[in-house]
Amino acid sequence: MRYLYLFVFVLTVSSLAAQRVLLIEKLNSPKTTKLYVGDYIQYQLVDEKDWYGERIYDLRDDTQALVFPDRYVAIEDIAMLRQGKPWARNIGLMLVTFGVSWSGFALLGTATDGDPETGYERSDAIVTGVAVGTGVLLPALFGTKRMRFGEGERLRLRILDISF
Structure with missing residues (x-):
């Protein structure tokens, strides 16, 4: 039984041994943002205006380069990273859903209440328009x-191998 425990321990330690991480460090701050293999990033290269978006295939700590499925990119060639903020997308989706639901329920209530004096009013359209907008x-x-990187900037990229 103890050999089984030893085998499981060796498998666990060997799976943790080769973990590399891309750090986004801020000057004079202990907090870092960590990106791992498999994370999706959008980046802009130095002296280019186009944005590229790909999943990180591998991180090379010996050459300080990101490996994508079709190319290598050195971290000193990255001028900017762009990350999505999930709170803005989620709240925006909730507001659009609220606005469409408001109009849907107002139209449904107008169609089914049987009162000819009630109807879809301008206030319903205003609430829907403001929420969707x-x-x-x-x-x-x-x-x-x-996030901007390079000379004179407060942020920098670094690849670390945190193997045991």
């Missing part, structure tokens, strides 16, 4: 965070 604008205005 805010829900669409919120992710557009606050949906992404851009």
Whole structure:
């Protein structure tokens, strides 16, 4: 039985041994953001205006390079990273759902109440328009965070191998 425990321990330790992480470090701050193999990133290279978005295939700590399925990118060649903010997308989706539901229930109530004096009013359309408009604008205005790297910037990228 103890050999079984030893075998399980060796498998567990060997699976943790080769973990590499991409750190986003801020100057004079102990907090870091960690990105792992398999995470999706959007990045912009130095002297280019195009954004590229890919999943990290591997991290090379010896050359300080990110490995994607079709290329290698050195971390000093990355000018900016762009990350989505999930709170903006989620709240925006909730507001759009609320606005559409408000109009749907107002139309359903108008059609089924049997009272000819009630109907879909302008206030229902205003509530729907404000909710949907805010829900669409919120992710557009606050949906992404851009982090700039390079000379004179407060952020830097670093790849660490945290194997045991």
